Amino acid sequence: MKKHKTLSAVILLLSVGLMVSACQFKRAAPKLEWDPSPEAQLIVVSDPIQFPGIKPTYQDESMENYIPEGILFGDGRILWVKYVYKDGITSRFMKQGFLSSEQIQALLQQFADSGFFSWKDQYSGSFIEDGPPAKSITVFLRDYSKSVVVSNAPPPQGFDELFSTIRSGAGVEDQDYRPDRAFLRAYRQFDQWGIDQASQIDSWPAESFGFSLAELESETGIAKGRYVDGKALAFVWQVINANPQQPLVEEEGVWYLLTLQITGLSN
Structure with missing residues (x-):
């Protein structure tokens, strides 16, 4: 009886060991298929x-305009963000390019x-802030996904290089990116505290576009929005990218903060 229990314990330990080894192998060497x-x-x-529009609480409506620093899609299209500071304003420029299947395979390798696939999921320091993590990289393979988040801590060796590769377009030739369709919201600004009064505020051409921003508000004052x-x-895209910190327009004496949600890009 004692011998039987000992044998069972050995088998159990071996089974657990094999399961752990299999799990570690999967993390270390997933199939690079997408x-x-x-x-x-x-x-x-x-x-x-x-993001220039970020506020200390990370909860301002302008964060709806945030687009991750770099996104590679399965067909090889890659989009990335450039910020340019000039005359006290940080503007955003969106670029895109294309990678071949061979280039994608080399990048995943x-x-x-x-x-990357054996790194911890989270690298955090002793001081944890409320709000978004400092940096993250996520890879979505066909049968496996992996995210690595770094917040107030040194990243694993190689993290910054991988991050920079994607956020700079992976070396492909760039061209300007403009969305074909997006969801627009307009938030009425009741409090103009903190708004740069010297900034040029464009007027909303309601007659030209066929709708007013006031129409996008519900009876409760919540921005309903619409696809545009x-x-x-093109007008809203220019306003947002010219000054992501204050993407404002004026309509009949009322100021509105504009946001765009783009399928596949916006969070």
Whole structure:
């Protein structure tokens, strides 16, 4: 009886060991296969603290305009963000390019060789802030996904290099990115405290676009929003990117803060 119990214990330990080994192997060397569809995100790098419109509470409506620093899609399209500071204003420029399947495979191999898939999920310091993490990298493979978040702590070796590769477009030739369609909200600004009065505020051309911003408000004052494209979208896109910190327009003496949500890009 005692011998039987000992044998059972050994088998149990071996089983647990095999399960742990299999789990570690999966983390260290997943299959580098991905969904090649154009809407499937493959790699996303995010650093919300860099967004000019961010507020100390991270809860201002302008954060709806945040787009991660770099996104690679399954079909090879890569989009990334550039910020340019000039005359006291930080503007945003969106770029895009395309990678071949071979380039994507080489990029994923770079992630694997760096040890990315065996890194911890979270690297945090002793001081934890409320709000978004400092930096994160997420990879969505066909059968496996992995996120690494770094917050107030040194990143693992190789993290910054991988992050920079995606946020700079992975070396592809760039072109300007403009969305074809997006969801617009307009938030009435009742309190103008903190708004730079010297900034140029554009007027909303309601007659040209066929709707007023006041129409986007519900009876409770909550911004309902609507999908826009064409001239209206181009106008809002320019306003937001010119000054993400204060994406404002004026309509009949009322100021509105504009936001756009873009499918596949916005959080």
